Each structure stands twice: as C-alpha cells, then as structure tokens.
Amino acid sequence: MRVLVVGGGGREHTLVWKIAQSPKVEKIYAAPGNAGISQNAECISIQPTQIDELADFAETNEIELTVVGPEGPLVVGIVDTFQTRGLKIFGPSKQAARLEGSKVFAKELMRDYGIPTAGFEVFTSPDKAIGYIKAKGAPIVVKADGLAAGKGAVVAMTEEEAIEAVEKMLVEKTFGEAGDKVVIEEYLRGEEASVLALSDGETIVPLVPSQDHKRAFDGDQGPNTGGMGAYAPAPVITKKLMQEINSSILQPTVEAMADKGITYKGVLYAGLIMTAQGPQVLEFNCRFGDPESQAQLPLMKSDLVDILLAICDQKLKDVPIEEKNKAAVCVVMASEGYPGAYEKGREITGLKEAEEMEGIVIFHAGTKMEKGKVVTNGGRVLGVTAVADGIPAAVNRAYQAVERIRFQGAHYRRDIGFRALARENL
Ligand code: AMP
Ligand code: GLY
Numbered sequence: 001m002r003v004l005v006v007g008g009g010g011r012e013h014t015l016v017w018k019i020a021q022s023p024k025v026e027k028i029y030a031a032p033g034n035a036g037i038s039q040n041a042e043c044i045s046i047q048p049t050q051i052d053e054l055a056d057f058a059e060t061n062e063i064e065l066t067v068v069g070p071e072g073p074l075v076v077g078i079v080d081t082f083q084t085r086g087l088k089i090f091g092p093s094k095q096a097a098r099l100e101g102s103k104v105f106a107k108e109l110m111r112d113y114g115i116p117t118a119g120f121e122v123f124t125s126p127d128k129a130i131g132y133i134k135a136k137g138a139p140i141v142v143k144a145d146g147l148a149a150g151k152g153a154v155v156a157m158t159e160e161e162a163i164e165a166v167e168k169m170l171v172e173k174t175f176g177e178a179g180d181k182v183v184i185e186e187y188l189r190g191e192e193a194s195v196l197a198l199s200d201g202e203t204i205v206p207l208v209p210s211q212d213h214k215r216a217f218d219g220d221q222g223p224n225t226g227g228m229g230a231y232a233p234a235p236v237i238t239k240k241l242m243q244e245i246n247s248s249i250l251q252p253t254v255e256a257m258a259d260k261g262i263t264y265k266g267v268l269y270a271g272l273i274m275t276a277q278g279p280q281v282l283e284f285n286c287r288f289g290d291p292e293s294q295a296q297l298p299l300m301k302s303d304l305v306d307i308l309l310a311i312c313d314q315k316l317k318d319v320p321i322e323e324k325n326k327a328a329v330c331v332v333m334a335s336e337g338y339p340g341a342y343e344k345g346r347e348i349t350g351l352k353e354a355e356e357m358e359g360i361v362i363f364h365a366g367t368k369m370e371k372g373k374v375v376t377n378g379g380r381v382l383g384v385t386a387v388a389d390g391i392p393a394a395v396n397r398a399y400q401a402v403e404r405i406r407f408q409g410a411h412y413r414r415d416i417g418f419r420a421l422a423r424e425n426l
Contacts, residue, residue, distance in 0.1 A: 001025055003305070004058055005041065006048045006078070007069030008032045010332070010365035010383040011290035015067055015304075016041045017361065018297045022305035029061065035374045036364025036382075048073045051081050058087045065090065067308060071287050074266075075101035075147060090308040092266040092286045096257060099268070100286040103152075103183045104145045110281060113256035115249055117281040120185035126170040132184055133162045139187035144169050146178025150226055153283075155187065190274040191419065192282070193234045194292045195242070197250045197270075198307060200316040201263035204250050208299050208323055209237035210292040211419065216339060218415045225339045226380055229416030231329040231391055232295040235423050236274060245272065245279050253284070265311055294330040294363045294383040299323050329394040330385040331402050331416050335366070336409025338379035346376045346407045354401040359387045359394075362401070376407055391420045 001024050005016050013036045016028055020040040031054060033043030046053045048070055058066055066082060066089040068074055077094035091097075098105040110117040118141070123129035133140055142165040144152035152175060156162035162184070169179035197206040210232040216222035237245070249270055257264040269285035269292075289296075297304070301322040310319040335342035348367065351374060355362050363385060366378015382405065386397035395417045402412060 001064040001305075002027045002062055003029070004054070004061075004063045004066045005030045005069065006054060006066065006073060008034045008037065009069065009290055009378075010363045010380060011288050011293045012069040013037050013363040013365070014293045014297045014383075015069060015288070017363065018300065018304045019067070022303045024303070024305050029057075029063070031057070034364045034377070035367040035369045036362065038369065049076075051076070051078045054078070055081055055085050055087060058082065059085065064088060065305070065309060065312070067091070069287065071097070071100050071147060071285060074286050088309075088312050090266065090312055092264060093262070095262045096264045096266070097286040099253070099257070099264075099284040101147060102145055103143050103283070104181050106284050107183055107185070109253070109256050109260075113252055113259075115252050115256070115281060116278060118186040118188050120183050123166075123182050123184060124170070124180065126166055129166045129170065129182060129184060130163050133159055133166065136184075138162060141185045141187055142166055142169070143183045143185065144175045144179040145181040145183065146175065148175045148178050150224065152178065188273050188275050188280055188282070190276070191236050192271065192273050193237050194230075194289050195237065195245055195250070195270045195272055196289060196292065196296065197268045198311060198316065198321065199254050199264050199266065199268050200311040200314045201254065201258065201265050202314060203316040204246070204254055204268070205316065205321050206242060206246055206250060207296050207321075208233040209242065210234055210289065210296050211236065212289065212292055213413060213416055218413050223339055225334070227289070227291045228332045228334065228413045229330055230289070230291040230295040231327065231394070231417045231420060232292070232299055233327065235391075235420050241274070241279065245270070249279065249281060265314070291330045291332055291383050294385050295328040298328045298361060298385055298387050299326060324387075326387050326389060327391045327394045328385055328387045329391065329398045329417050330363070330383045331398045331412055332365070332380050333382040333384060333402060333405060333410050333412045334380050335376050335378070336411055338411065342379055344375070344377050345370065346409065348374045348376060348381070348405065348407040350405040354384065354404040357397065357401050359397055360401045361385045361387075362405075381407070381410070391417055395421065
C-alpha cells in the first residue's frame, strides 16, 4: 500500500522508519520530509498546513493511508477534509483535536467530568485576570487558550511575572487569537511524564510511558524547548500508577468526549505530573510526542500500519499492541543558540559511523541535503536513539553514538535519563 506521512521533523522520521518496516507498505511519501526521511520515503514539497494540496496529492497518487505528525493541521481539520473526500487518514477530527487546540475546552472538560487537573479560572478581561493573580499569589501558571508553538504556558514564580504574561496575551496579543482567552491555574509540584495512548474512540491502549526533557540545559536549567531528549519506559510510572492513569484519566477522557458526541480517534497524549495527590493532567496533545515518539516507537514490536488502519476502522480491539521488553533513550542534538536564533547549513559528519553501532537509530529533525552533504536545517537537528536492555545501557550507548557525530556548535544535554538513573528500582 501507499502511505503519506505529513510533517518533516524527528517524530515524522520515526513514523516513516516504523511504517517502512511493515510488509504491507510498498511506497511512502512525506510532506515535506527531511534528509533522513528521504532514505525511506519520497519527499514532496507540500507543507503540513496546505491541506487541500495534500488531499489532492493523496487522491492523485492513490494514497491508502495518511498519517499526520504535527498538531497544526489536525486542529484546523485535515482529518475532516480528507474524510469528506473519501481518503483514509489517521488522527483526530477537528472537534476531537480541540483537546490540544483549546486549553479552555480541555480544562472545562476535565472539570466537568472529574478528571484530575490543577484548579483554574478562564479570563478574557486583563483586569479580572490580574485581580485573580493578586488574590491567589505566586507561584501560579498562565496559559494562552490556543496553539502557541510550546510558548503559551508561563510558570510564574512571582505575581509580576504572571501579570506580565497576562498583559502579553490579553493586551499586546503576542499570540494573536490564540491568546484571546487565558487559563490561570494552580501551580503543581511533582515529576512529569508523558503517557500516550492509542484510541479508536472505544478501545484505548496505552503505550510504554515516556519522559521528555523540556529545558535546554543539564539539570533542567535554561529556557523551555520542544524537548531535548526522551526515554521509555519511564520508571516513575509504575504498573500500578499506569492502571490508575488509565482508569482515572485516559478512559474517562475518551468517554467524556464520546458523551459530547465526539469520537476520539488517534493518539491521546496526556502530559502528566505526579503530585502528592496522585497523577494530574498538565495538558493534552492530540498526536505523537516529539521527541517521545523517538523513544516509544522503536520499542513497539507490532506492525504500526496494522494498528493505524485498525484505529481508522474502529477495530483496535482486534489488534494486539506488543512492546519489546527493552528500553530506549533519545538524545536530541540541537543547533547552537536553540531555542533562540541559530544558523542553518552546517555540515554534519559521522552519521554513518554512529548508525553502524548496534542498537542505534538516528532520526533526523532539522536536516537537509545540500550538494550531496547532510546539513543542519532547524533548531533540533537529530534525535540519536539507542535501544538496549535497560535505561543505563541505552543512555551509555546513545552518548557513544552522539560523540561520533559532529557539526559546528552542536548542543545537547549530557544528562538525558537522569531521573530514571537516580531510581533504585531499575
Ligand atoms: P503545558 O504546555 O501546559 O504542558 O505546559 C508546559 C510546561 O509548563 C509543563 O511541561 C510543565 O513543566 C509546566 N507546567 C504547566 N502547567 C503547570 C502547572 N499547573 N504547575 C506546574 N508546572 C506546570
Ligand atoms: N515533547 C513535547 C511534545 O511533543 O509536545
């Protein structure tokens, strides 16, 4: 069969890599793809936001399954457009994707259906929002309602910071319409984890739990990024906790959506924090994580295409999802300056030597081919992933591979997996 993957980052390279392993698949296209993706797929120059062009391409090229990586096209309704045109596509509908596309929608759903999350209020008036911040005091968290490329949540340690965030969102309109409403919520303490499940609206199957590293520098210092590394399974999520998360968060969320008349098909990504009161939801995403997918998908034993097709047809209960009894660690190599401004076009060497190592897969994020050479083309450049028998071995192997790869100004964290390594129960 012919498959189209929408997107061009590390997550999409992982999807293409996994889809290519399916004996059913004869040809993969990626829009727009990157240098690494072009090893397994034909890259086409259509952007993920060009939904009509993507549907035209799928129709003309007899694509039998389209898989969407990023949230942007899902939130504006790529799934609805494809389905109206009779094209099979994996992902949530526009209504279902509101779980990620509107924090107000997600928070109100959680409140109405008793799904554990931080207490909150919604504001459109800056004066009322500021009054609330002064009454509650810091620390406190201010979030723009809509998509803001990972920059819409401000964890304010002082009242001044929180007020500044409100002014940026509601008065200066830094995020445009995405900041027309803000959620102000209670500050929670605990270890974070990413729990992702696959859902066809009826059957919900969690994947191995994972943990991201959002800050730019070691020891969780510095600015927030898209994610500097991930590992799976995350030992903070014990079997018992996973059961609790499944019954108190994942299942009730899909059921709450169904109660509203919305079938939740696709990936349900719960960004969780383990508080003294138990796991609580920080956010929902409606797609695979990046870089979490780069640790989670290499651990999946089953054929991903079978699973994605089963979800489209609402038959997930008939397809068991098997995982390898191994651990995976992904170290992100980023451009100098990321998440701030950075230069592109720096030559990357050592990829072949690193890839030849046992248990290593290199997922490309911001790369492109230039005159026969692979060069940097984004903030996050590569996700170097190691699969091994446990987290400690995977961490060592991933860093051995990272050391073989060079580009000018390469920046990566040296402590990916530190929380797992600090646990005694490994
Ligand atoms: P979000 O985009 O909502 O996931 O927020 C981004 C990051 O901000 C999270 O990964 C947390 O590290 C932090 N964060 C969000 N909400 C809270 C909260 N209520 N309490 C503490 N930290 C939070
Ligand atoms: N790693 C965070 C995300 O995918 O949103």
